[in-house]
Amino acid sequence: MKELAVGLAMGLGAIGPGIGIGFLFGKAIEAMGRNPQASGQIQTNMILGAAFTEAIAIYALVIALILKFT
Amino acid sequence: MAAPLHISISAEPVLSFAGFPITNSMLTSLIVSGLLIVFALWVRVTLKKTDRPTGVQNVAEMIIEALYNLVQSVTNNIEKTNLFFPFIATFFLFILVNNWVGLIPGVGTIGHYDAAGVFIPLLRAGTADINMTLALALISVTFIQIFGVKYLSIGYFSKFINFSNPLNFVVGILEIVSELSRIISFAFRLFGNIFAGEVLLAVMMYLTKIVGPMPFYGMEIFVGFIQALVFAMLSVVLFNIATIGHGAEHDAHH
Numbered sequence: 001m002k003e004l005a006v007g008l009a010m011g012l013g014a015i016g017p018g019i020g021i022g023f024l025f026g027k028a029i030e031a032m033g034r035n036p037q038a039s040g041q042i043q044t045n046m047i048l049g050a051a052f053t054e055a056i057a058i059y060a061l062v063i064a065l066i067l068k069f070t
Numbered sequence: 071m072a073a074p075l076h077i078s079i080s081a082e083p084v085l086s087f088a089g090f091p092i093t094n095s096m097l098t099s100l101i102v103s104g105l106l107i108v109f110a111l112w113v114r115v116t117l118k119k120t121d122r123p124t125g126v127q128n129v130a131e132m133i134i135e136a137l138y139n140l141v142q143s144v145t146n147n148i149e150k151t152n153l154f155f156p157f158i159a160t161f162f163l164f165i166l167v168n169n170w171v172g173l174i175p176g177v178g179t180i181g182h183y184d185a186a187g188v189f190i191p192l193l194r195a196g197t198a199d200i201n202m203t204l205a206l207a208l209i210s211v212t213f214i215q216i217f218g219v220k221y222l223s224i225g226y227f228s229k230f231i232n233f234s235n236p237l238n239f240v241v242g243i244l245e246i247v248s249e250l251s252r253i254i255s256f257a258f259r260l261f262g263n264i265f266a267g268e269v270l271l272a273v274m275m276y277l278t279k280i281v282g283p284m285p286f287y288g289m290e291i292f293v294g295f296i297q298a299l300v301f302a303m304l305s306v307v308l309f310n311i312a313t314i315g316h317g318a319e320h321d322a323h324h
Contacts, residue, residue, distance in 0.1 A: 047296060047299070047300075048300060048303060048304075051259070051296060051297070051300035052300075054263075055255060055258070055259040055262070058258065058259060058262030058263055058266065059262065061262055061266050062258055062261065062262045062265075062266075065079060065265070065266070065269065066079065069077065069078065069079045070079065
């Protein structure tokens with residue numbers, strides 16, 4: 001039962017951030033294509049945004065790890 | 071086969087200093103602090119005033135200049151940059167070196183077996199301990215409040231407690247919750263990334279001996295750098311927002 005909880009926690013927790021990061025990078029690359037000169041700024045903000053959305057997946061991972069190891 | 075897989079979410083004490091237990095990640099972060107201090111002293115002692123720096127001075131100037139420009143690009147205000155820069159640079163360098171030291175071969179694998187047969191490594195990545203990342207998060211959020219009060223004096227707290235308007239009162243409560251959740255998010259983002267990286271490398275090394283972990287090592291180096299950068303950049307953006315004040319904050323974003 002616990003193993004099931006661990007698997008579900010991580011699996012379901014990765015859906016949202018996965019979609020979010022894909023959306024974010026898609027929009028960032030589109031913006032870079034429309035305005036190649038602003039690439040540097042766009043890239044910085046893109047990495048920052050990716051770290052935020054990835055953090056949500058990491059919260060799910062932390063819960064899964066806590067469940068698995070205690 | 072070889073030794074069984076051992077992963078523990080909390081750091082284990084390996085030393086005791088005057089009755090105070092020192093865990094393996096605490097020991098690693100003390101060593102990292104020592105390294106950073108030695109580097110800083112070395113640069114200071116061999117500092118030469120020249121237009122063409124060489125050697126250690128060149129490396130140090132590259133790092134300092136990059137971080138200074140990063141802070142300046144967010145605040146656009148020399149006085150604020152000079153105030154924020156030491157904190158941001160310390161956060162960045164401390165977290166970065168702590169993350170990368172966790173990847174050195176030997177950290178996490180050299181240790182001893184205790185009485186119950188459980189393996190205890192002597193050294194372990196400093197930021198893979200929730201206590202360390204929680205401490206860093208608390209320091210960052212405390213300094214946000216300190217800088218807010220320094221720039222806006224006691225009126226800074228009208229962001230949180232505001233009786234002028236029922237709507238503003240509710241927004242104030244939301245701001246308090248948001249500030250507390252920042253502590254959690256700072257702590258867990260850094261801890262989750264680095265600890266998950268440790269677990270990933272341990273599992274990969276257990277399953278596929280030498281070849282498997284190689285691409286994951288590259289990813290861990292990248293992730294360590296990005297997490298340090300995100301912590302520092304998020305801190306400087308929040309410092310800046312706190313000092314600008316509630317009304318003008320919509321023009322502050324670059």
